[in-house]
Amino acid sequence: MAAAGGPGPTCVLGIDLGTTSVKAALVTGTERGLALAQSCSRETQAHSDSPGEAPQGMEQDVQKIIRALNECLAALPQQQLQQVTHIGISGQMHGVVFWKSDKGCRWSESGAGAAFEPERVSHLVTWQDGRCSPAFLSSLPPPQSHVSLATGFGCATVFWYLKNSPDFLKAYDAAGTIQDYVVAMLCDLKKPLMSDQNAASWGYFNCRNKSWNTDILKKSGFPVHLLPEVGDPGSIAGRTTCAWHGIPKGAKVGIALGDFQCSVYSCLTERTDAVLNISTSAQLTISMPLGFQPPEAPDPSSAVTYFPYFNGDYLAVAASLNGGNVLATFVGMVAQWAQELGLEVEESAIYPRIIQAALAQKHSKLSVHPTIFGERHLPELLASVSSIGASELSLGHITRALCRGLVENLCSMLPVQHLQDMGVRRVLGSGSALAKNEVLRQEVERIFPFPVVYGKDVDAAVGAAMVMFHSK
Ligand SMILES: Nc1ncnc2c1ncn2[C@@H]1O[C@H](COP(=O)(O)OP(=O)(O)O)[C@@H](O)[C@H]1O
Numbered sequence: 001m002a003a004a005g006g007p008g009p010t011c012v013l014g015i016d017l018g019t020t021s022v023k024a025a026l027v028t029g030t031e032r033g034l035a036l037a038q039s040c041s042r043e044t045q046a047h048s049d050s051p052g053e054a055p056q057g058m059e060q061d062v063q064k065i066i067r068a069l070n071e072c073l074a075a076l077p078q079q080q081l082q083q084v085t086h087i088g089i090s091g092q093m094h095g096v097v098f099w100k101s102d103k104g105c106r107w108s109e110s111g112a113g114a115a116f117e118p119e120r121v122s123h124l125v126t127w128q129d130g131r132c133s134p135a136f137l138s139s140l141p142p143p144q145s146h147v148s149l150a151t152g153f154g155c156a157t158v159f160w161y162l163k164n165s166p167d168f169l170k171a172y173d174a175a176g177t178i179q180d181y182v183v184a185m186l187c188d189l190k191k192p193l194m195s196d197q198n199a200a201s202w203g204y205f206n207c208r209n210k211s212w213n214t215d216i217l218k219k220s221g222f223p224v225h226l227l228p229e230v231g232d233p234g235s236i237a238g239r240t241t242c243a244w245h246g247i248p249k250g251a252k253v254g255i256a257l258g259d260f261q262c263s264v265y266s267c268l269t270e271r272t273d274a275v276l277n278i279s280t281s282a283q284l285t286i287s288m289p290l291g292f293q294p295p296e297a298p299d300p301s302s303a304v305t306y307f308p309y310f311n312g313d314y315l316a317v318a319a320s321l322n323g324g325n326v327l328a329t330f331v332g333m334v335a336q337w338a339q340e341l342g343l344e345v346e347e348s349a350i351y352p353r354i355i356q357a358a359l360a361q362k363h364s365k366l367s368v369h370p371t372i373f374g375e376r377h378l379p380e381l382l383a384s385v386s387s388i389g390a391s392e393l394s395l396g397h398i399t400r401a402l403c404r405g406l407v408e409n410l411c412s413m414l415p416v417q418h419l420q421d422m423g424v425r426r427v428l429g430s431g432s433a434l435a436k437n438e439v440l441r442q443e444v445e446r447i448f449p450f451p452v453v454y455g456k457d458v459d460a461a462v463g464a465a466m467v468m469f470h471s472k
């Protein structure tokens with residue numbers, strides 16, 4: 001990691017609020033550059049199944065996300081937390097959480113310093129939410145944005161509530177992504193602040209003039225007062241109002257960022273690098289040339305989207321809805337089948353076994369097209385399995401084919417030939433689904449004709465911290 005030029009922060013806390021887990025990283029500035037001093041990760045187990053949820057809904061319990069965050073911080077050394085001067089926060093994009101601005105959280109003294117708990121806060125409706133059908137989306141006013149609107153995008157979800165449950169919205173006067181919520185609570189922001197990275201992920205945001213499509217939205221009765229203010233990624237949103245987990249009051253908090261941009265920031269050093277991240281979802285990304293501007297309107301059939309990065313730059317990304325979540329679903333299915341056969345097997349014990357079994361099966365004709373969650377550009381095309389031979393039915397064969405299918409699916413969205421044409425020379429691998437799975441790594445190395453270099457499994461948290469070192 002390169003050090004920041006000139007005087008700046010000495011110890012930064014980076015946080016990533018992911019779909020499966022919360023990660024925290026303490027990054028320190030040394031004479032030789034930036035160093036990861038400590039890190040911690042906790043699964044949130046926040047998936048909510050409460051009755052009355054929208055059909056195809058995917059919601060998470062914010063209480064559980066904040067509990068995992070508090071546990072993560074409690075596990076970091078107090079002495080180092082007391083040195084923290086800046087906090088950088090990233091998280092899952094596209095999703096929306098609503099809260100009442102004067103009752104967003106309750107602070108209390110915990111073991112070491114203060115901690116907050118959500119108070120008048122809705123569930124988080126995540127990027128995986130499927131309540132907005134293609135027919136519903138096409139009934140909405142066309143956005144003036146280069147990003148094609150999809151289900152799970154914040155503004156589409158607000159429209160869904162407006163049309164299906166308007167009273168729900170009346171209980172709240174603020175909204176943001178989960179990472180914007182945490183920043184607002186830490187800094188006691190009355191009006192939430194959002195980076196253009198996350199605003200672009202909500203839909204109805206014009207990245208050229210960095211503003212919401214307020215006129216279009218107002219004409220449709222959209223509650224525009226719920227839209228956050230938008231600021232530049234890398235800027236400071238405010239300062240902590242309490243000694244949070246021992247971090248001194250007054251620590252600077254960066255405007256919340258997108259997790260995939262932070263994963264990229266943690267490792268990308270050359271414009272000839274591509275970044276492959278596999279966590280709950282998966283992304284294959286390259287940076288666009290300096291000065292690139294996205295087209296005025298999106299191509300809804302394209303699998304590649306352009307997202308704001310830092311300093312006006314853009315990333316081209318194949319953002320797949322099918323990443324580690326597909327493997328997690330497979331593991332859940334195996335556990336469920338075992339239970340139905342009268343055996344109790346922990347899911348965490350299944351991962352190492354299926355990975356081990358697949359390591360022994362290098363060659364197989366079995367072919368898995370793994371899109372059980374559809375893709376935004378092809379929502380109706382679900383998964384399929386083909387070339388099933390009687391001798392290739394072991395757990396190892398199926399796990400190997402699943403891992404290969406995941407990587408092939410990403411490369412069908414942003415083909416290797418395209419990467420070569422763009423001058424890519426190296427692939428940087430990030431995300432814990434990749435870090436923890438040697439079979440996936442083998443499949444990545446098999447498909448790319450470039451060297452592959454791996455990061456750690458807290459990449460987005462480290463990236464969020466690094467941004468704070470380099471912010472002005
Ligand atoms: N023990 C394990 N071995 C291999 N892969 C795992 C294991 N536990 C979880 N995973 C994978 O990691 C994914 C979650 O990665 P994580 O980085 O926590 O996600 P996020 O950043 O989205 O919160 C899961 O979907 C699963 O595929």
Ligand SMILES: O=C(CO)[C@@H](O)[C@H](O)[C@H](O)[C@H](O)COP(=O)(O)O
Pocket residue numbers: 017018019020091092093094127201258259260261279280281282283305319320
């Ligand atoms: O959908 C996109 C971008 O369009 C994703 O790449 C984006 O990073 C989202 O934040 C993820 O889907 C959620 O991230 P993660 O929890 O899977 O790491």
